[in-house]
Amino acid sequence: MTKFSLKNKVALVTGGGSGIGKAISLTFAKQGAKVHILDFNLDAAKETVNDIIALGGASEAHQCDVSNQSNVNSIINTITQKDGIHILINNAGIAHVGNVEAVEEADLDRLYNVNIKGLYNCIKACIPSLKASGGGVILNLASIASSVGINNRFAYSMTKGAVLTMTYSIAKDYVADGIRCNCMSPARVHTPFVDGFITKNYPGKEEEMFENLSKTQPIGRMGKPQEIADLALFLCSDEASFITGSNYAIDGGFVTLNGN
Template identity: 70%
Template sequence: MIFSLKGKTAIITGGGSGIGKAISNTFAKQGAHVCILDFNEENGTSTVTEIENNNGTASFYKCDVSNQEQIENIISEITNNHSINILINNAGIAHVGNIENTNSEDLDRLYNVNIKGVYNGIKAVIPHFKKKKSGVIINMASIASSVGISDRFAYSMTKGAVLTMTYSVAKDYVTHGIRCNCISPARVHTPFVDGFIKQNYPDNQAEMFENLSKTQPIGRMGKPEEIANLALYLCSNEASFITGTDFPIDGGFIKLNG
């Protein structure tokens, strides 16, 4: 089977909702045992049940990715029963605002999840991957890593760090058989987007959804499943020659918005 993950174990942070949930389901369908690390227990356990109902296998671990000790303990627990092959650093949070209306608490919050959370995950799995002389890491960055987006100061800063962390890890561990790439989505239709529109534009939700969709040259937002399919390819044996690369998946946003 092409793009098979049969016999592999994948850790997916933020794997209980949105893009992370789509990745969890897609990987499980391709034969992986999926370990979902998520702060939201309801989302995480619900996704595990969904996977199991579709004849897949999955486990849930309640986790705050900003807590290094917690991630290390969970990954140590996972290795008691499984050999880890894949890490998807998907967990992240957003913030709207320019530098003037981004306070230090906002900055710390985004740093702790979006940057430190990625660092914690990578640092915990690297020893296991080095011992195996193989492993795949996918970091979820953003088009905000490489292009200017209004009112996304703190978010862009953290996603820029994710991009450069990806390059650094890929360079340092390529001779250890470890591949590290990142995916940079544009706007993707997730529950977060729906919640953002409902909270900020309660009287004209349909209009705002259409306006946000049209900011992508292709004319619509991305689907979580489309991001998951790219992640699947990058983690499969078919992508074994790819490392140290950023993959925009953006409906033409970066190249066609000039």
């Protein structure tokens, strides 16, 4: 019997077209889940689907703006007409650099709409199907910024703090329905987003900045998307059926070891 099997499960992964979301989607598909990829970038979502199909898995791509409730509801309704929903991965999110003085109202609204309202939209739309399936799992991507202060991340930290407390609330409200809700709090993970950020903000100093950012974690490197995906697999599997309302740091020791 295969441990951490997701056979006969249907999973939705927001932001599954790249980075952590793509790693989670591929990992879940390898374990037998049918994976629906919801991403603003449809081409990226289709690439993930093609990779899953090449592995012999089942997957579909959906262009989705998680901040748009009618768009989310339409997609979820389409999926539930032919598939039940057993797992929701709220991975889609955007970042912002700056302290409160550097955050404009438009920046705050943009982060709220994706990082907070986006989770609300997806959770609200999926709850009825999760109930109908007899329960399931909601896994949210929070951040170390949910728990500790990070320099120049005011708006981002605010939204990720909300992800953490939303996780606790959903876990409490739906435990009797058999719905488990947890979150993961990664530190820096080496994704295309990180490479793009370094290239944009530190031209000509890419290698130096990559090394500096890597060293901010006590373990001495950034995380790998696959490492995040493997924890997600455990938390969404039946082997984790006793776990709900928890926040899992996956941060190379950042929260507990920095400053000690």
